Each structure stands twice: as C-alpha cells, then as structure tokens.
Amino acid sequence: MRKQTKPTAAPRLFLHKEGLYKALLPFVALLVVILICAFSMHFIVINSKGISVKWAALLDTLLVIGRQATPVILMAMAMTLVIATKGIDLSVGAVAAISGVTSAVLLLAPKPLPLPAIIMFCLGIGVLAGIWNGILVAYLRIQPFIATLILMVAGRGIAQLLPTCKPGETEGAILTLPLNNPHSNPIFGQFCELGNGAFLGLPNRFYLVALVCAVTWFIARKTVWGTYIEAVGSNETASKYCGVNSSMVKVFVYAFSGVCAALAGLLLTAQVASADANTMALRDHNELDVILGVIVGGTAFSGGKFSLFGSLMGALIMRTLIFTVQAAGLNWGYALAMRAITVVIVCLIQSPAFRASVANIFTRRSA
Amino acid sequence: MKSISKTFPGVRALSNVDFCVKPGEVHSVMGENGAGKSTLLKILTGVYSLETGKIVLDGKPFKPTSPVDAQAKGISAIHQEVSLLPYQSVAENIMIGRQPKNFFGAIRWGELNRLANIAMQRLGLNIDVTRSISDYPVAIRQMVSIARAVDMKCKILVMDEPTSSLDEGEVKELFAVVRNLRDEGVGIVFVTHFLDQVYQITDRITVLRNGELVGMFEAAQLPKLGLVGHMLGKNPDEVQALFVQKAESAHVEGSKPFVEARGLGRVGAVKPFDLEIRSGEVLGLAGLLGSGRTEAARLFFGADKPTSGTIAVDGKNLGRLSPKVAIDNGIGFSPEDRRTEGIIPDLSVRENICLAIHKKISPGGFISLKKQVEIAEKYVKALNISTPSIEQPVKNLSGGNQQKVILARWLASQPKLLILDEPTRGIDVGAKSEVETAMKDLSKDGMAILFISSELEEVVRSSHRVAVMKDRAKIAELSGDQIDEQVIMSVIAGGGQHAQTN
Known part of the structure; x- marks a missing residue:
C-alpha cells in the first residue's frame, strides 16, 4: 500500500508547493548558472585527486559579475513593478543612455555644476521620461508596449544628438572624462569614484543596489502602493471601484522606472569614465536583459503578483551568462543564444501546464 | 428543432x-x-x-x-x-x-x-x-x-x-x-x-x-401579463386577477433621504429619473434584464458618468461623481459582474477585504499587517466566509464566498449607502440567505441599501420600497402593501399606464 502511494506523492510534494517553489526556483537557477560559469573558467576542477576549488578567483569573478549586473538590477527592480501593473517599459535602456550622456556633457562643461546638482539633474530627466511614459499609458490609454517604444526609439536618438550640444563636438562622439590629465577638473575623479570606488571592502555600487532594493521592497510591501500595484495589474476595473486611482499608480511605477534607469545610466558612464552615445544607445540592449531578468524571476506578464527577489536573481542570471560567454572568448552571438535558451528553460519550469504534464509522466510511470 | x-x-x-x-x-x-x-x-x-x-x-x-x-x-x-x-x-x-x-x-x-x-x-x-x-x-x-x-x-x-x-x-x-x-x-x-x-x-x-x-x-x-407570468414562472391567471389593481406611489414614514437623485440619467443607458434612498431602508430596483436597473445603480456610484441630473448626499450636491468621490461620501458598490468588476483575483482574501479602506487603516500610506489581519478575520467570521486562510488568493474561492468577500470589503468601509447589484446571482441557497440576512441587519443599523435582483421574490422579501424600471426608465415606485410580485409584474406589463408614475 505504502509502496503504491509513495511515488505519486513525491512529485506532488516537489511540484505543487507553489509558494516555496516559486521563491526558490530563481535562486536555484542562479546557483546552476554560477556553477556552469565556475566550471567553464576552471575555478572548479574535478580530476582523479578529487574536487579542487579556487575560492579566491571564484569570489573575484562573482564580484566582477555583481558589479556589471548593477545597472540591470536597478532597472529590474522598477521593471518588476511596471510589469505587475500589466505594463512594460521598453524605454529603460534609452533613458539610461540619455542620463549617462547628459552627465558626461554636464561634467565636460567649461564650468561644471557641483556634482550633486549634476546627479539630481540626470535623475530628474529620468523622472520626467517616466512621467511621460506614464501619461501616455494611463491617461492617453496607449498600449504600454507602443507608448514606451516611442521613447525607446526617440531616446536613442536624443542620446546620440546630445554630445553635439557641446561646441566643437560632432554627432555621436564618445565623450571621455579625462581622468589621467592632472590639469583636468577633479570633479571627473569624484564622479567616477562614486560609481567605482569601494567602502569597507565592498564596491560602492553594491550599497547603491542594496539601497534601491530596500526602497523598492519597502514601497512594495510596507506601503499601500504595493497593494495598489497588484490590484491594478490583477483587475483594474475592480480596483477603480475600490477607490484606487489606477492612473496615478501607473504614472508612479513608470516614473520610478525612469529614476532607476537614469541611475543605471550614471553608473554606466562612471564605469568606463566615458559616455559613448553609440554604444549606450544602439548596441547595449539593456532593456531586454532587464525584461528577461524579470521574466526569469517569475513575475507574470499578466500582471498582479510580483517577486522582487526573483527579479534580483533573474538580473544576476542574465549577467552571469553573458560574463561566462565573454570570459570564454566566445562570439557575442553565443551570449544571445545562451540567454534565449535560459529564458525558455526557466519559463517552461515555471509554467503550471508544463509542470502538470511532467507530474503526469511521473505518476503514470509509477502507476 | x-x-x-x-x-x-x-x-x-x-x-x-x-x-x-x-x-x-x-x-x-x-x-x-x-x-x-x-x-x-x-x-x-x-x-x-x-x-x-x-x-x-x-x-x-x-x-x-x-x-x-x-x-x-x-x-x-x-x-x-x-x-x-x-x-x-x-x-x-x-x-x-x-x-x-x-x-x-x-x-x-x-x-x-x-x-x-x-x-x-x-x-x-x-x-x-x-x-x-x-x-x-x-x-x-x-x-x-x-x-x-x-x-x-x-x-x-x-x-x-x-x-x-x-x-x-x-x-x-x-x-x-x-x-x-x-x-x-x-x-x-x-x-x-x-x-x-x-x-x-x-x-x-x-x-x-x-x-x-x-x-x-x-x-x-x-396578453402581455400572461407573457410576463410565463417568463417569471407565475400563473398568468393569478396575475390577470390583479391586473386591474392600481398601484399607487406612497411615502414611507421614516428618516430623511440620505441620497437624492434629481433627473439623473445617461444617454443610451437610462432615461432621467428621480430617486431618493433613505437611511435604514432597503430600496429594491425591480425590472427585467435590460430595463436599466443596473445602469441606474451604476450612476449612483459614478461607475458610469451621468450625462444629466445631480446626486446629493445628505443634502449636499456631489458634483462630478467618480467611484472615489462616492466612497469618500460613504457609498459602497458591489457590481453585477463579480468576476470582472468585483474581485481582485490575485490578491488574498485579506487584501481584497481591506482594499477600499486604506485611507482609514493605513495612515500616511504605511500598511499595518496586524490591523488588516484583524479586520479580515472579523469579517471572515461574521459573514461565515469559508476559506482555508485569509491569505488565500480570492480567485480560489467559490462564487458565493467571493461575493461575501466583496460584501465584507464594503462592510469594512462602514458605508452609509450600499449598492448591491445582483449580490445573489450564481450563488447557492445557503449563501443567498446569508446575504439577505446581512442586508436586513445592516438596514436595521441605519444603512441605506439599493438592492437589485433578477429574482422578484428576493426583491419583495427584502425591500421596504421598490422602484420599477422598464425600457430604461423608472416607471413606478411602490411601497408598503404594494410590494408584491404580482403588482410588480402588472406594473411592468402595464407599461406604467396602470401605475402612477412618480
């Protein structure tokens, strides 16, 4: 009797504990991806003598990945909220590019503003961009995909044209902050130090990520906004009838997404002490990494419930994959393919229909 | 066929x-x-x-x-x-x-x-x-x-x-x-x-x-009356006997009106009508489906924007009405289509119950889980909502329990007027009687209730006054002894000629 029930119970236990399972899955997926990375870079070697692990090298690599992932994580936090309202923000990459290039333009001005003013100005641009998206979506009722596509396209153009604001520069030039020149303004150093420096042994940007994650979590779980976001994404009409100002909620999430994107743009510029409008605007498909990260993290496009932790894991997964492919010296094309495959696998595992059919196979075999 | x-x-x-x-x-x-x-x-x-x-x-x-x-x-x-x-x-x-x-x-x-x-x-x-x-x-x-x-x-x-x-x-x-x-x-x-x-x-x-x-x-x-009788499952002869009886409008003694609608209407949905709802009374809206009863109720909550007329609460004109304004003035609304307009499927029972009252229980926008749990547990118990826990997503509940969650949501907001559009549709007999009992108790406590049901018996059982709708217009108001299935049917069939329009 016991023998009969046991195999059917096993997949049930594993596959139907929705809550725990959903929370753990992105984490497990990240561990798997990190393992793949470690093996491919020979940090973990298995031979006749057993398993040897190069801890120091592995940790260093993880730090590098973490640093590279920062902009994507920042944007993924806000994107999670946007997607939870049944929306999408395609313009984050473009907004990051505008913010990054703007910061460089302002820094390179003959008499630059004080650093905090420059940062606030760039973040302000992000807020405005987000409010623009929000108004298109919430008040003009344009499909979020199309509404943010407008800024995605326009923003890339703006980012490329911005350097021409500086006299003497031609269109789309690379704006480099002359760090090594002793005569140059110390503000360049300060700016890059903020983005790249370390405090108590950890990169500054880790504290920034921690702060943004904490703020997002607080908004989402400790204030009414989180409930309203889920309510609007799950059933907009019903939430309106409960007195929820759904348009305000939407403008809020897009504005938040804009700020986070602008912040990410500042980091991108500080990272390499230059703002290459062409790279930022055209080649880096940051928004796609962000959106894929959120999907992998388990937040549904149908709106409603969302997982910030999942998005954090998802963003790390996407960056780890890219790092692994790049470090192995493979063609960039492989990175794209790896991303696609990972997304398909994770989505399949998350699909209730797919899990049910897998569970079915288990039960049938055991019967 | x-x-x-x-x-x-x-x-x-x-x-x-x-x-x-x-x-x-x-x-x-x-x-x-x-x-x-x-x-x-x-x-x-x-x-x-x-x-x-x-x-x-x-x-x-x-x-x-x-x-x-x-x-x-x-x-x-x-x-x-x-x-x-x-x-x-x-x-x-x-x-x-x-x-x-x-x-x-x-x-x-x-x-x-x-x-x-x-x-x-x-x-x-x-x-x-x-x-x-x-x-x-x-x-x-x-x-x-x-x-x-x-x-x-x-x-x-x-x-x-x-x-x-x-x-x-x-x-x-x-x-x-x-x-x-x-x-x-x-x-x-x-x-x-x-x-x-x-x-x-x-x-x-x-x-x-x-x-x-x-x-x-x-x-x-x-005859028209026989047709109505057949549609509703009543003996047409029985209805026929009452056809001549003249329905009169009468005023219920009682409190002053809580809500007054004057010339309220919406082009293409419902012709302008006057209606008063008093505190402590259940006002039934009777009429066949498509008669404009739902459309009329939605105007009171601002779910649809009126194109004519005014609504006054406690004698104060509300101006441009929206659900938010309505809620702030103590009006709650349980819509006809529970699934698409009522519940928030992904949110838990607790979150659904507390959704309309965050202004009160979350000062400054900061939520208190403890307060929410308290409120949710109170109403789950009071309305006998059967759910494994208050953290269950409401989409997993049965129709009757979902309806009770919506009812709980509005009770928690302690409204002065509750609009219930078909609160008993598609739920089992037990849940139905629980909803009816709740309505009775609430009106006794001084709440005004606007009640709509396709089932005439329910309207008759629960209402102190009945407004009859036909062809998107209010054609009569009944009270006291006139509240009777046959009278209502004859008013609907008579096209208002036999009833004194109000």
Whole structure:
C-alpha cells in the first residue's frame, strides 16, 4: 500500500508547493548558472585527486559579475513593478543612455555644476521620461508596449544628438572624462569614484543596489502602493471601484522606472569614465536583459503578483551568462543564444501546464 | 428543432426544448436572462454544436457545424453587436466571401457595387454602397447585416436584440423591413427584452424558463401579463386577477433621504429619473434584464458618468461623481459582474477585504499587517466566509464566498449607502440567505441599501420600497402593501399606464 502511494506523492510534494517553489526556483537557477560559469573558467576542477576549488578567483569573478549586473538590477527592480501593473517599459535602456550622456556633457562643461546638482539633474530627466511614459499609458490609454517604444526609439536618438550640444563636438562622439590629465577638473575623479570606488571592502555600487532594493521592497510591501500595484495589474476595473486611482499608480511605477534607469545610466558612464552615445544607445540592449531578468524571476506578464527577489536573481542570471560567454572568448552571438535558451528553460519550469504534464509522466510511470 | 438539450460544465443550459419556425412568420423567443434563449439560437446558427435532439430544415435533417455552414444552408444571424468590418465599404461587407471575380481572380469592383446596390434597394434603402460602414449610423449597419443575410438567400433570419441600440424612428424602419421580409416568406426569429416591441411585430412567441420550454403561443392570444407570468414562472391567471389593481406611489414614514437623485440619467443607458434612498431602508430596483436597473445603480456610484441630473448626499450636491468621490461620501458598490468588476483575483482574501479602506487603516500610506489581519478575520467570521486562510488568493474561492468577500470589503468601509447589484446571482441557497440576512441587519443599523435582483421574490422579501424600471426608465415606485410580485409584474406589463408614475 505504502509502496503504491509513495511515488505519486513525491512529485506532488516537489511540484505543487507553489509558494516555496516559486521563491526558490530563481535562486536555484542562479546557483546552476554560477556553477556552469565556475566550471567553464576552471575555478572548479574535478580530476582523479578529487574536487579542487579556487575560492579566491571564484569570489573575484562573482564580484566582477555583481558589479556589471548593477545597472540591470536597478532597472529590474522598477521593471518588476511596471510589469505587475500589466505594463512594460521598453524605454529603460534609452533613458539610461540619455542620463549617462547628459552627465558626461554636464561634467565636460567649461564650468561644471557641483556634482550633486549634476546627479539630481540626470535623475530628474529620468523622472520626467517616466512621467511621460506614464501619461501616455494611463491617461492617453496607449498600449504600454507602443507608448514606451516611442521613447525607446526617440531616446536613442536624443542620446546620440546630445554630445553635439557641446561646441566643437560632432554627432555621436564618445565623450571621455579625462581622468589621467592632472590639469583636468577633479570633479571627473569624484564622479567616477562614486560609481567605482569601494567602502569597507565592498564596491560602492553594491550599497547603491542594496539601497534601491530596500526602497523598492519597502514601497512594495510596507506601503499601500504595493497593494495598489497588484490590484491594478490583477483587475483594474475592480480596483477603480475600490477607490484606487489606477492612473496615478501607473504614472508612479513608470516614473520610478525612469529614476532607476537614469541611475543605471550614471553608473554606466562612471564605469568606463566615458559616455559613448553609440554604444549606450544602439548596441547595449539593456532593456531586454532587464525584461528577461524579470521574466526569469517569475513575475507574470499578466500582471498582479510580483517577486522582487526573483527579479534580483533573474538580473544576476542574465549577467552571469553573458560574463561566462565573454570570459570564454566566445562570439557575442553565443551570449544571445545562451540567454534565449535560459529564458525558455526557466519559463517552461515555471509554467503550471508544463509542470502538470511532467507530474503526469511521473505518476503514470509509477502507476 | 426537436428535443434540444445542451449541457455546459456544471450547468444544463437547455433540456428537451422544442422550437419551430414557419416560413413567413416573425417568431419571438422570450425568457429571462439565463433562460436559454441564446443557447438555443446559437445551436440553430451553428455557434454551438448540437448535443442531443435534431433539427429539421425544409424536411431535411440539418446539423450546422459552424456559423458559416449554417449561413450557407440558409440560416443567418444578426447579433446585438453588429458584426461587420467597420472600415470596409458597405458593398464589401454585403458581398464578403462572395465577391464576383474575373478570370484572373481579381475582384470586379463595378459588379460588386452593382450587386450590393441591388441588395440594399430590396430593403428600400438607397445609400452610397462604396462608402465605409463606419460612416453610417448603427441602424444602417443593421440594415447592411440584413441585406447581406437576405442576399445570401436566407430562409431563417435570427435577430438577437436588434433594437437595443436603435431609437424609435430607427426601430420603425427596421420593423418595416422585417415585415417586408416576412411577406417574402422568410422565417424570422426575434429576441428582445422590450415587451412592447414583441407585440408590435411578432406572430408567435416561444417562452423559455431555466432552460426548459414553457410553451409556444400565438401572440394575439397571449396578453402581455400572461407573457410576463410565463417568463417569471407565475400563473398568468393569478396575475390577470390583479391586473386591474392600481398601484399607487406612497411615502414611507421614516428618516430623511440620505441620497437624492434629481433627473439623473445617461444617454443610451437610462432615461432621467428621480430617486431618493433613505437611511435604514432597503430600496429594491425591480425590472427585467435590460430595463436599466443596473445602469441606474451604476450612476449612483459614478461607475458610469451621468450625462444629466445631480446626486446629493445628505443634502449636499456631489458634483462630478467618480467611484472615489462616492466612497469618500460613504457609498459602497458591489457590481453585477463579480468576476470582472468585483474581485481582485490575485490578491488574498485579506487584501481584497481591506482594499477600499486604506485611507482609514493605513495612515500616511504605511500598511499595518496586524490591523488588516484583524479586520479580515472579523469579517471572515461574521459573514461565515469559508476559506482555508485569509491569505488565500480570492480567485480560489467559490462564487458565493467571493461575493461575501466583496460584501465584507464594503462592510469594512462602514458605508452609509450600499449598492448591491445582483449580490445573489450564481450563488447557492445557503449563501443567498446569508446575504439577505446581512442586508436586513445592516438596514436595521441605519444603512441605506439599493438592492437589485433578477429574482422578484428576493426583491419583495427584502425591500421596504421598490422602484420599477422598464425600457430604461423608472416607471413606478411602490411601497408598503404594494410590494408584491404580482403588482410588480402588472406594473411592468402595464407599461406604467396602470401605475402612477412618480
């Protein structure tokens, strides 16, 4: 009797504990991806003598990945909220590019503003961009995909044209902050130090990520906004009838997404002490990494419930994959393919229909 | 059609219904919502497949596999929502799928327009067939649908609520066309919620109730009152005896009105009406489906924006009404369509209950889980909501329990007026009586309640006053002894002539 029930119970236990399972899955997926990375870079070697692990090298690599992932994580936090309202923000990459290039333009001005003013100005641009998206979506009722596509396209153009604001520069030039020149303004150093420096042994940007994650979590779980976001994404009409100002909620999430994107743009510029409008605007498909990260993290496009932790894991997964492919010296094309495959696998595992059919196979075999 | 049955998961939509249309007659199918009219007609027009029973067309067995198949065999349908291609020309719409083509397969536009013109002229309409459908009013669009059906040599034309978006003049034109078709020998099946129109045009009437056939009647021999009786399942003789009784409006002694509507109305939804709701009373809105009762209730909450009239709460004019303003003024609203407008499916029972009261329980926007749990547990217990825990997503609950969660949401907001649109629809008997008991207790505590139900018995049982709606207008207000199923039916059937309008 016991023998009969046991195999059917096993997949049930594993596959139907929705809550725990959903929370753990992105984490497990990240561990798997990190393992793949470690093996491919020979940090973990298995031979006749057993398993040897190069801890120091592995940790260093993880730090590098973490640093590279920062902009994507920042944007993924806000994107999670946007997607939870049944929306999408395609313009984050473009907004990051505008913010990054703007910061460089302002820094390179003959008499630059004080650093905090420059940062606030760039973040302000992000807020405005987000409010623009929000108004298109919430008040003009344009499909979020199309509404943010407008800024995605326009923003890339703006980012490329911005350097021409500086006299003497031609269109789309690379704006480099002359760090090594002793005569140059110390503000360049300060700016890059903020983005790249370390405090108590950890990169500054880790504290920034921690702060943004904490703020997002607080908004989402400790204030009414989180409930309203889920309510609007799950059933907009019903939430309106409960007195929820759904348009305000939407403008809020897009504005938040804009700020986070602008912040990410500042980091991108500080990272390499230059703002290459062409790279930022055209080649880096940051928004796609962000959106894929959120999907992998388990937040549904149908709106409603969302997982910030999942998005954090998802963003790390996407960056780890890219790092692994790049470090192995493979063609960039492989990175794209790896991303696609990972997304398909994770989505399949998350699909209730797919899990049910897998569970079915288990039960049938055991019967 | 003989012994037609159709079962949907969990529901038997039709059982053993017979139905027969003769060429050259207009045949109405009547019944309340959920009686099975649409199901029957959808089987006839091939939208649903035939389960049991058989259909005979012109002496030959007929089994439509799809709407296209049914059309090809001579049964065309014209739906409430006109199904045309809005940006194509009238001619293209009439000839779609049957465009005349030349040797190379290209469409012969001149010939197409000529044929379309002939089709429209057969209905007595002379319009420019090359213009796009969206340039014409709904009435003309309806005519185009009919022209298409007629041009396809249809033997039976099914018209589902064709007049619901037409004004009186347009209805007249439509009926003229329908009579023409009838005289040409087309069998016409006509469905409407407007009783008067049934008698203007129909030869025979088939009445359905709860998926069963009540009977087929000659329209001339079935008085309006009898028809209403059949639709609601009451003895027509019993109703007949009361037909002469004059319903009078009377004022209930009691508190001053909490909400006053003056000339409140919305174009195309409900004609301007006056209505007062007093604290501590249950005001029932009675009327057949489509009579405007839901539309009227939605205006009180600002769910739809009124196009005329004003609403005053406690003597204070509210101005531009929106759900938010309504809630701030102590009005709660449980909508008719619980699934699409009521529950937030992904949120938990706790979050659903607390959603409308965050202004009160979350000062500064910071939520307190403890307070929410307290409130949720209180109402889960008070309303006997059966759920494994208050953290269960509400989509996993049964319909009755979802309804109670919505009720709990509004009770938690401690409203002064609660609008309940069909709170008892689709829930089991136990839950129904719990909802009714809750209403009674609440009104005793001084809450005003606006109550809508398709089930007349419920309205009669629960209401202190009843406003009767018909054809999108309020036609009477009843109180005291007048609140009686038969009186309400006679008022609906009498078209307001026998009741003193208020």
